[in-house]
Amino acid sequence: MTDTAETTAPRRIWRVDLALLLRVCIAVAMALSLHLVLTQEINWDEFFYLSQVHSYLRGDLNLPLQTIHVHFWNWLPLTGQDEIGQIRIARVILWLVQCGTIWALYRLAREFFDDIPALFTLLVYLSFDYVLVNGTSFRTDTTAVFFLMVSLIVLLGPLSVWRMGLFCLLVALAGLVTVKVIFYAPAYIGLALWRVMNAGHRWRMVLRLAIMVVGTFAVFAALYFAHKASLPGGDNAAAGRMLSGAARITLMETGLFPRLDYMYLTALYAPVSVVLVAAGALVVLFGGRGLSGGWRAVPVLILLALPLGSFVFYRNAFPYYYAFILPPAMLLAGAVMAGFDRHRAVQSGLAVLVTITIVFSWRALPEQGLAHQARTIEAVHRMFPEPVAYFDRSKTIASFPQAGFFMTSWGMSGYVEGGRAVLHEAMKEQAVPLLLLNSPHLVAAVDPDARQPRQSLLDADRTALAENYIPHWGVIWVAGKNLSLTGEDQTLEILVPGPYTVEGDAPVVVDGREYAPGDVVTLTRGPHMAGGLGEVVLRWGDHLFRPEAPAPAPPFFKGFRPSPNAMSQDRGKAKFP
DSSP states (O other), X not given: OHHHHHHHHHHHHHHHHHHHHHHHHHHHHHHHHHHHHHHSOOOHHHHHHHHHHHXXXXXXXXXXXXXXXXXXXXXXXXXXXXXXXXXXXXXXXXXXXXXXXHHHHHHHHHTTSOHHHHHXXXXXXXXXXXXXXXXXXXXXXXXHHHHHHHHHHHHHSOOOHHHHHHHHHHHHHXXXXXXXXXXXXXXXXXXXHHHHHHOSSHHHHHHHXXXXXXXXXXXXXXXXXXXXXXXXXXXXHHHXXXXXXXXXXXXXXXXXXXXXXXXXXXXXXXXXXHHHHHHHHHHHHTTOTTOTTGGGHHHHHHHHHGGGGGGGTOTTOOXXXXXXXXXXXXXXXXXXXXXXXXXXXXXXXXXXXXXXHHHHHHHTSOSOTTHHHHHHHHHHHHHOSSOOOEEOSSOOSTTSOBOSOOOSHHHHHHHHHHTOOHHHHHHHHSOOOEEEOOSHHHHHHHOTTSOOOSSOOOHHHHHHHHHHEEEEETTEEEEEEEEEEESSOEEEEESSOEEEEEEESSOEEETTEEEOTTOEEEEOSEEEEEEEEEEEEEEESSSOOOOSSOOOOSOSOOOSSOOHHHHTSOGGGOOOO
């Protein structure tokens, strides 16, 4: 008895030290993540996500699908912060939400492993570069994965009535946040199988699981229609068109591995973790040594990892998708650690090695931060104390009504297929004095020397932008005209009505009246006659504010990492934001 205790004591101490080491490594990863929350530049998707909140508060949001978050975040404008400040506050909260996701992943891993492999599962998840960078982004994925992971933990516990109801609520909320929850179906099937295999009364368990499935759809429908009722003019038809369009574009019109380039970058920045997950698949397939459930856990772990199969066909498997889809599959890495349960030195080495890759990824991130974005948005609000309509890529000035469309690759595809000059039409219907050049499509429209993107704006839109906007400060352009007057009258076609300040060293005659430099002339939409001699600028606004300090250098969206396209091109030629 004494000999046995003396033999096992050192091993127990080493196990405690290893658990402590893993917890320290996880804490380091989460601290680095928090640093990025506060300092990392804001992605266009985050601005768009915030714009839906402001659109809801203005009363012009009419799409009920994937907009349930407007009720979670409708208090953000009350903070008095601008768009940057609101998103940073939301990011801090989502960092706490990610802590909840990490907790749920740990609880899931403990169902199949001891403490050490379960902790290692968390560390490997955090080690993926795209999780470190996008795991707390202000967008659908961060919230949805929390709801999904917690619901999986609820599924593993005693299925009392209130827990069954909680499961239905969590999955329904996740579905309202994003329709991508369908990719988690294999994970739910796996845990349902696990519950049935371990149940004392299997048919009773099957009945409860069936009730939970029906209940989830019922709760989803009730919440959907309640949310739709809160939207002025909530449009089921628009939601249906969006859903069918999303299915067609993201699932049916792509080849195999449509985002293989990003998968390559994943392997480049997190090679150790990729190898661990791949090796874990082999460990599980060959019997899964160290699994708490023995052979019965094998099909369950395979099903938990099966959401990774979406990379084969899903078009939108961009970097932000990794934080959403990876968690249940990380149990494969835990299986590798469990296989080394008698080799503490190897386990410690793996923990340290994975942590080094996390620190390396953090150190390798660009250092530009978000100061350039903050200065630009602050300048916009100084120029326009009251909201005005504007054009940009992603509804960046969320508190202003954007007059264009969301210029993602998906949005551009729909725009080109539609064949409507959306921007030109908008300028005919309302005054749009602000143009934010934060998209390569917009830059290419006003700068003929800029590199042309693969999909361009229609000619009518390009002409409308090029002829009606002038540079103001950095990426901020405003409505205006550059006039080269030769003494003969010329016709001005004004698409942006409002006050215009005369700039230059010579007066200008507009519609028969002379205006000196510094004067303000009010122009209506339509043709006007201008005459005079010299170079004159008509700039929208009554002496519109312009910061004295130099503007931040473009682009507005510099990116967290070089994109696959940027890595294959000469970055010195990339002139657009």
